[in-house]
Amino acid sequence: MKRLQTLKDDGGKAFVAYIMAGDGGLDRLRDQVEYLQGTGVTAIEIGIPFSDPVADGPVIEEAGNRALNEGVTLDKVLLEMKSWDFELKIPLIVMTYLNPVLRYGAERFAESCRDAGVSAVIIPDLPFEHQQLVAPYLKQAEITLIQLVTLTTTENRLHDILDAAEGFVYAVTVTGITGVRDELTEEVKEFMKTVRSKSPVPVYAGFGISKTEHIDLLRDDVDGFIVGSAIVKAFHDNKIEDIEPLIDAVTHSNPV
Amino acid sequence: MTKVKICGLQETEHVKAAAGADAVGFVFAPSRRKVSVEQAARLAAELPESVERIGVFVNADLAEILEAIEKVPLTMVQLHGDETGDLIRSIPVKVIQAFSVRNQKDVGKLEQSIADYVLVDAPGIEYRGGSGRTFDWTLLEHAAIEPGRLIVAGGLDAGNVRGAIESTAPFMVDVSSGVERDGKKETDKIKEFIKTVKGDSMQQTKGTEKDNGFFGRFGGQFVPETLMRAVKELEEAYAEAKYDPEFQASYHSYLKEYVGREQPLTFAARLTEAWGGPRVYLKREDLNHTGAHKINNAIGQALLAIRMGKRKIVAETGAGQHGVATATICALLDLECVIFMGEEDIRRQQLNVFRMKLLGAKVESVTKGSATLKDAVNEALRYWVSNVGDTHYLIGSALGPHPFPTMVRDFQSVIGKETRKQILEKEGRLPDVILACVGGGSNAIGMFHPFVNDESVRLIGVEAAGEGVETNRHAATLTKGTEGVLHGAFMKLLQDENGQVQEAHSISAGLDYPGVGPEHVHLEDIGRVEYNAVTDEEALASVISLSRLEGIIPALESAHAVAEAEKAAAGMGPEEILIICVSGRGDKDMATYAEKLEGLA
Ligand SMILES: Cc1ncc(COP(=O)(O)O)c(C=O)c1O
Numbered sequence: 001m002k003r004l005q006t007l008k009d010d011g012g013k014a015f016v017a018y019i020m021a022g023d024g025g026l027d028r029l030r031d032q033v034e035y036l037q038g039t040g041v042t043a044i045e046i047g048i049p050f051s052d053p054v055a056d057g058p059v060i061e062e063a064g065n066r067a068l069n070e071g072v073t074l075d076k077v078l079l080e081m082k083s084w085d086f087e088l089k090i091p092l093i094v095m096t097y098l099n100p101v102l103r104y105g106a107e108r109f110a111e112s113c114r115d116a117g118v119s120a121v122i123i124p125d126l127p128f129e130h131q132q133l134v135a136p137y138l139k140q141a142e143i144t145l146i147q148l149v150t151l152t153t154t155e156n157r158l159h160d161i162l163d164a165a166e167g168f169v170y171a172v173t174v175t176g177i178t179g180v181r182d183e184l185t186e187e188v189k190e191f192m193k194t195v196r197s198k199s200p201v202p203v204y205a206g207f208g209i210s211k212t213e214h215i216d217l218l219r220d221d222v223d224g225f226i227v228g229s230a231i232v233k234a235f236h237d238n239k240i241e242d243i244e245p246l247i248d249a250v251t252h253s254n255p256v
Numbered sequence: 257m258t259k260v261k262i263c264g265l266q267e268t269e270h271v272k273a274a275a276g277a278d279a280v281g282f283v284f285a286p287s288r289r290k291v292s293v294e295q296a297a298r299l300a301a302e303l304p305e306s307v308e309r310i311g312v313f314v315n316a317d318l319a320e321i322l323e324a325i326e327k328v329p330l331t332m333v334q335l336h337g338d339e340t341g342d343l344i345r346s347i348p349v350k351v352i353q354a355f356s357v358r359n360q361k362d363v364g365k366l367e368q369s370i371a372d373y374v375l376v377d378a379p380g381i382e383y384r385g386g387s388g389r390t391f392d393w394t395l396l397e398h399a400a401i402e403p404g405r406l407i408v409a410g411g412l413d414a415g416n417v418r419g420a421i422e423s424t425a426p427f428m429v430d431v432s433s434g435v436e437r438d439g440k441k442e443t444d445k446i447k448e449f450i451k452t453v454k455g456d457s458m459q460q461t462k463g464t465e466k467d468n469g470f471f472g473r474f475g476g477q478f479v480p481e482t483l484m485r486a487v488k489e490l491e492e493a494y495a496e497a498k499y500d501p502e503f504q505a506s507y508h509s510y511l512k513e514y515v516g517r518e519q520p521l522t523f524a525a526r527l528t529e530a531w532g533g534p535r536v537y538l539k540r541e542d543l544n545h546t547g548a549h550k551i552n553n554a555i556g557q558a559l560l561a562i563r564m565g566k567r568k569i570v571a572e573t574g575a576g577q578h579g580v581a582t583a584t585i586c587a588l589l590d591l592e593c594v595i596f597m598g599e600e601d602i603r604r605q606q607l608n609v610f611r612m613k614l615l616g617a618k619v620e621s622v623t624k625g626s627a628t629l630k631d632a633v634n635e636a637l638r639y640w641v642s643n644v645g646d647t648h649y650l651i652g653s654a655l656g657p658h659p660f661p662t663m664v665r666d667f668q669s670v671i672g673k674e675t676r677k678q679i680l681e682k683e684g685r686l687p688d689v690i691l692a693c694v695g696g697g698s699n700a701i702g703m704f705h706p707f708v709n710d711e712s713v714r715l716i717g718v719e720a721a722g723e724g725v726e727t728n729r730h731a732a733t734l735t736k737g738t739e740g741v742l743h744g745a746f747m748k749l750l751q752d753e754n755g756q757v758q759e760a761h762s763i764s765a766g767l768d769y770p771g772v773g774p775e776h777v778h779l780e781d782i783g784r785v786e787y788n789a790v791t792d793e794e795a796l797a798s799v800i801s802l803s804r805l806e807g808i809i810p811a812l813e814s815a816h817a818v819a820e821a822e823k824a825a826a827g828m829g830p831e832e833i834l835i836i837c838v839s840g841r842g843d844k845d846m847a848t849y850a851e852k853l854e855g856l857a
Contacts (some may be wrong), residue, residue, distance in 0.1 A: 051625065051756040052742060054637045055480040061624070073754040098478060099741045103755030125478050125741065152485040152644060175482055176642035 001091055001119050001144050001167040004224075007042065008202045012254035014042035014168070014224025015247050016204060017231050018095065020063035021046050022072030024236065026080055032235060037090055039244055040251050042224060045122065046081070047232075048074050048096035055097075055124040057179025059229035063236060074100045074109075081116035091119035093146065098126045101134060110137035120144035120167050128161050151175050151191050158198065168202045170226065171195050173209065173218075180229050181208035184217055192221040212249045225250055258421050259428040260453045261310065261407070262435060262446055264289030271299045273446040276454075279308035279428065281334060284316065284324060288439065289432065296328045310334050310352065318346055325349055334375065341370050352407060363399045372501045375407040375430060396424050398677060402508065403427065405501045414445070414452045421453070422709070427499065429453060469658020472781055474774035477657040479744045483637075486644045487744075491659045493564045498666065503559065510555045511670060514588070515545045521678035521835070526805040533825035534688065534832035538808070539675050541699065541839045548811060548840030549671060549699040550652060551581040556667035558585040561648035568592040568647040572636040574601055574629035574695065575766035575813065576608025577840055578652030583617035593617040596635040599627040601765045608844050626759035629695075629769045633743050653696025654773035657744030661701075661773050668702025675835060676706050683833055689714045689824055692837035693817040694734070694787065695766045697773035699839040704785060714786070717776060718820040720762035721789035731760035732789035733772040734780050747774045763792035763848065764812035766840075794819040796852055799842065811840035812848065 007014055017036045021029050029046070036044050049064035049072055056064070074096060081092065094113060101109045101123065113121060121143055126134060131145065138145050144167035149158055152175060162169065173188050174181060188205075196203045205218050206226030215225060227246060234243045262274040263281030266289060274280050280303065282296040283289045291299070300309045311330040313321055315337030324330055325348065334352040335344070344351050353371035357363060366374050376396065396406075406426040413434030420429060435445040469475050469491075477487050497503040511517040520543070524536040541549040554571075561569060569591050573579030579595040586593035595612055599621050602609050612619050625631040633655075640649040649656075654664040679687050690707060692700035694717040707713045722730035730736065737748035742757055750758045750770035760770040779785040798818040803809045810818060814837070821836045828834060842849065 051758075052630065052634050054634050054743075055482075055641070057638075065624075068756065073756075075754065097741075099749075099751070099757070100755035102740055103738075103751065103753070124480050125744075127477060127479060127481060127484050130476055130478060148481045150480075150482040152482050154485055154488075157484065172482060174642075175644060177638050 003091070004042070004168050004202050007254070008223045010255045013219065013222075013250050014202065014204060015040075015250040016043045016045055016093070016206070016224060016226040017041045017247075018045040018047060018226060018228035019235060020060060020067055020232050021048060021077040022067035022070050023063040023232065024066070025070055026072055026076060029077070029080055030084060030086075033084075033092070034086060035240065037088070039247050041090065041247060042251070043091045043093055043119075045093045045095050045226065045228070046077065047228075048077055048094065048100060050097040050100060053097060055177055057177045057229060059180065059233050060178050063232045074104055075112075078112045078116045078118075081118070082112075084117070088117060092117060093120040093122060094118050095122040095124070098123050098134075106134045107137045109134075110141040110143060113138075113143050114141040118143060120146050122146045122148070122170060124148065128157065128164070146170050148172060149195055151187065158195070162195070162199050165199060165201050168204050168224065169195060169199050171203050171205050171222065172207045173205045174207050176207070178207050178228050180210040180233070181214070184208065184214050189218060189221055192218055196221060196223070210246075212246060215246070215249050258426060258453055260450050261308075261428050261430040262449070263310075263312065263409075263430055263432040265299060265441065266291055266295070267441065268299060268302055269443055270441040270446060271302045273443040274450070275302075275304055275307065276447070276450045277307060279310050279332070281310045281312050281430070281432075282328065283312045284320075285312060285314035285336065293324050293327050296324070300328050308332050312336065315339065318343060321347060335371070344371055354409075357395055360395065363395055367400050373405050373407050373427065374401060375409055377410040397680065402501065402504045404499055404504050414448045417449065417452055469662070471661070471775045471778035474746050474777045474781070475658055475661060476746050476774075477744060478741045478746065479637075479657045480641060482641050483644060483657075486640070487657050487659075489564065490560075490648075493560060494659050494663050497560055497563060503563065507556050507559055507667075510559070511552065515551055515555070516543065517670065518674045519543050521675055521682065522806075523682070524806050527802070530801070530805055531822055531825040534828040534830065534834040535683075536821070536825065537679065537682075537687070537833065537835045538806070539671060539703065539835060539837045541671060541837060542808065542810065542814070542841035546577070546581045546584050547843055548577040548581070549668060549702065550578040550840075551584065552670055552702070553652065553664050553667040553698060554578065554581040554585045554650060557648065557650045557663070558582075558589055558591060560663075561591070561650065562589065564648065566646055566648040568594075568643065569650050570594045570596070570636050570639045570643070570647055571650040571652060572596045572629065572632035573608075573652060574598070574632065574768055575764070575811070576601065576605040576612065576844060577766060577811070579617070579619070580608050580611045580615070582650050582652070583612040583615035586617060587615045594620060594639065596620045596622050596632040596639065598629060598632050599623045601628055601632070601768075604848060605765055605844055606847065628760070628765070630742075630757065630760070630771070637743065653698040653769075654701045654775060655696040655743055655745065655747075655771065661745065661775055664698050665701045665705055665775060668698050669705045671699065671702040671837060672704060672706035675703065679833065679835065685833075686710055686713050687833040687835045688712070688828065689716065689832070689834045690837070691716045691718060691817045691821045691824065691835070693718045693767060693813045693839060694772060694776060695720075695731075695769050695813060696771070697776045699837055701773060701775055703837045704779070708779070708784060715779075715784065716820060716824060717785055717787040718816045719772075719787055719789045720760075720764055720767035720795075720816060721791040722761040722763070724791055725789050728758075729761035730789065731762040731767050731769060733760075733770060734776065734787035735789045737770070737772070739777075742771045745774045747771050748777045763852075764795065764816065766811070766813040767816065788820050788823075790816045790819040798822065799849060800853065803842075808838065809842035810838055811842050812845045814839045
């Protein structure tokens, strides 16, 4: 995760790609990760399917349901990742809802993540005040727990959350769920500026980023972008090449 | 939690000892405890911000009261004389009006008071403003006064205050002579008194939430960060409203004038005879406007939403009862209303869907997952996340992130409070067994909560066993579920070994939910409440018996409680008393009854 800070220090912008593990079968995951690595993304977020993904919009929810129908589980995803023998040059981040983690056991989860080469974890329904349930085990396994901040996060909370932030901060660009959006507001720009001015780690904008216009709007106010639904949809439609211009829009000016 | 007031303080040392109380009183009326305004100001300066400073007056004029409010400064005023409504209205801080209560007539006077709080005192002997003799608590049992407005005083001490709290559940207890020796306050006694009351409140947490929204290990606020602010704002708004007499008065007035409360506790003579066991009573939530208990909660939350400046409401519904209750209140209070309902439930509860639409609500069909209640909650949560600025999520059961489970319980507790009062009136004692059906758990927790500390009362929650708990088509979360997080709370769930939430199955749409509210999980965990499961078939059989024996066609949900009651009654004697919460009427289930019970008619 250190390279994220280095990238920022060098003036580069990060592109984090989200994929739903097992959408189209778990055997696709490896190819997808290798492909994305080849396109030059900064990091990959691997989503674990969950029956009740309340933070997600229809694209990711449907992908999750397809994965569940394929019999994909947290355990299987981590085992699959552990088996990989190709060279991984970028950090892998696991994004999962809390319940599968609790069921699996928080300590065992942290250990399995470490064994699978996971660098960081995002749990959208684990708010700051309840992080003790999982955080100590992740720390033990040297895995970063990514903090989320949103447009509705109050000033005091923002302060506390940023204080604990490691790796990068996930700044949610919409008051809503994940999904492909047409427009982002000026309010978002102001919010990103505020978060960035206070954050000790790079700030990445996520939720609803699906077009180069979104990236142009926020480029100067964030350190990177997280793109989910657009990639999940492109993989599902077998049109992943269509996403490359978006990746390039973020990374093409990066120092090498 | 009951608050503590230490009254009649004159010395700095005693004021400091009272710093752990919620309020202190300074007496400005003739009394051996009288202080001057200047003295009171000096003493008040020793107290933490959070402690209320209350000035006690007897027939003082407004100028004198206003001067003390300004100079001390006082945060509340307590009146012990024959003050008029006009005077009370002119006082700019909250007012406590004290009443000497000897008999039922005195209780009547206190019920008329327009003050924010009423203080009940034993009759004065020497000076007005307190006598030091203990009061006959039973006089208050039937008083039409909200516990949230009630302050109890008169002869309290560390030895008897717990009894007073238990019998009256007041907002605050007030002590003066009980923390004195030879007419002088004593530091140790003050501290002991505070500890006894606060200790008692710890005792009460047996069935109650702690500040962080947990019931034992269960509950919490497991929601996406986008919702945290809304959840915290709601927590604050509710904490205020809960103790605001005006809010409570408005809530209770809607219950009375609009819902038609209080509802009878009907003696079921033929059921009693047929079962040959205990005397059976039915708490008649089926008589509520809109046909079920759900409206008790919908009114409370809608009033809270308005108080918070939100005029848009989103809700989920299973059987449609909560949706109808919400749509009804939104029509009444001119709020915008969106209801999410699973496609499968829309199919089995068509009448309610039409009712909601007729009432002006927008009904959104949810086709995802099992297309039932769980999925409707997911969609309602997503909608809330996206519209959190101007929208209140009016959740329909004792579920969700804190403060929802507590708030819904409080709004539904009117069921248990009325029942308690009614059974004491009718039988002169508490019942032996109380049963209620459990979906998310709101009618059950509302019924149980006022009895949780009465250890002699056996409480039984009844879940839906669907086609049988040994099949995988049931909704028996407490019987068969495991611990996990869903919809904002750590509770029990029907889930697979990978933490994927499973579909619940019940013939009754209102019980068809794979989780159960966190307070129930806690009450089961500590062994206070038993939870049993009843199958579709057993519930249907009870629909017939209640209809034919008592002329009451129950909702399918409520029929589960009746079926379990019949089993419980089998082991009980004629001296015993059993109460069933009939959470709703069967109108909405008529299509199911017509289909399943065909050939009966
Ligand atoms: C009549 C009736 N009883 C009970 C329930 C179950 O809900 P709860 O467990 O919250 O009381 C419902 C839910 O729709 C209902 O309509």
